[in-house]
Amino acid sequence: MTVAAKPRLTVLLAGPRGFCAGVDRAIKIVEEAIRRHGAPVYVRHEIVHNRFVVESLEKKGAVFVEELDEIPADGQPVVFSAHGVPKSVPAAASERQLYFLDATCPLVSKVHREAERHFAAGRHLLLIGHAGHPEVVGTMGQLPPGAVSLVQSVEEVARLVVPQGQTLAYTTQTTLSVDDTAEIVAALQTRFPGIEAPVKDSICYATTNRQAAVKAVAARAEMVIVVGAPNSSNSVRLREVALRTGAPRSIMVQRGAELDPSLVDGLATIGVTAGASAPELLVEEVLAKLAERFDVVCEEVTVAVEDVIFRLPRALAGA
Missing domain, CATH: 3.40.1010.20 (4-hydroxy-3-methylbut-2-enyl diphosphate reductase, catalytic domain)
Structure with a gap:
């Protein structure tokens, strides 16, 4: 037959x-923390958005939590995810005297520093991104409440209410659609001709x-x-x-x-x-x-x- x-x-x-390099670095941070300090090593939020990776790290001794108050004061490290965190998170960790390691992707950290630069220069920041995504939460959390306006679509550009008399700048979440983002940027530049662009494209x-x-x-x-x-x-x-x-x-x-x-x-x-x-x-x-x-x-x-x-x-x- x-x-x-x-x-x-x-x-x-x-x-x-x-x-990518940021994901590879974040995983290595957790693995090396476990190697040096033993289990458990706590990780706030999924280190990266992949269940296979998360479950593999759990088998090695990582414990994933959503918030710091889930972590006991046992002297073990806590790692912040690759997506970045609001400034309030390391501040809270320091207040509890937790030993923390920041696995934020360096390209996300650059966006954070740029947000701070615009704020220091008196500009209101428009952040192109998706509401609720950990990276967006982390970037908006670099500045005081009200200092950042989130823009998710071309349609939202027309409805944006921005502070009167304040210069504007924009930046983006690093993982967006290149083409969609270009359309939103064009709409922003049409409505706000003087808006300041990032020094370098924020999409990684x-x-x-x-x-x-x-x-x-x-x-x-x-x-x-x-x-x-x-x-x-x-x-x-x-x-x-x-x-x-x-x-x-x-x-x-x-x-x-x-x-x-x-x-x-x-x-x-x-x-x-x-x-x-x-x-x-x-x-x-x-x-x-x-x-x-x-x-x-x-x-x-x-x-x-x-x-x-x-x-x-x-x-x-x-x-």
């Missing part, structure tokens, strides 16, 4: 994809590169699979970008076990990418799942090569 040959499937692998290099890569893949793919978590802003944006730039369909899965390969039946070419908080192991799981049903041929579609490395905090120097 002959076994029917599997249908051929070309998988376009978007590059870059997966971990990793977000920009991953969106450029998924655009290159989507133009040739009949479907794009995004490996990432539903609460990961940059992963959700990748799915949206894929749909807007040519892919007839785009789905998101957190790992291979979630993928129903029958969704790919009848297709000849698909794209696969991963959000900045998804490790390559999860992409490999998706490819293995597809290989159960198809004769998979992978093609790398690389639009940029990343060599960014962020150092660990001084307290962990030499790790």
Whole structure:
């Protein structure tokens, strides 16, 4: 009896994809803190938005909490997530004499410093971002209440109420859609011609590169699979970008076990990418799942090569 040959499937692998330097640094901070201080090491909020990463760190001795009051005064370290935190959080940690390590992505920290610079210069800050996202909460929390106005869409620009007689500046969440953000910026500049722009684009290099890569893949793919978590802003944006730039369909899965390969039946070419908080192991799981049903041929579609490395905090120097 002959076994029917599997249908051929070309998988376009978007590059870059997966971990960025900020995510890699944040995970290493938790791992090194556990190595040096032993378990438990407390982490305020998910260190990055990926359940696989969180559960892997839990197995090593990390304990994830939402607020500092969940942490006992046992002398063990607490790590702040890569998304950044309001100034009130390290202040509260210091008041309780907690030993804390800040895993905020350095590119998010640059946005924080820029917000402080605008405030010191007397400007009112307009922050382009998504309400409730930890990064937005952290950035707005760098300044006093009322010093920042959140802008989520082009439509909101027309309704914005800003302080009279105060100069304006804008900055952005680092994980937004490059194209959507450009439209909001254009609307802001039209309504407020004198508004000051960031010294450098606030959307991070990793977000920009991953969106450029998924655009290159989507133009040739009949479907794009995004490996990432539903609460990961940059992963959700990748799915949206894929749909807007040519892919007839785009789905998101957190790992291979979630993928129903029958969704790919009848297709000849698909794209696969991963959000900045998804490790390559999860992409490999998706490819293995597809290989159960198809004769998979992978093609790398690389639009940029990343060599960014962020150092660990001084307290962990030499790790």
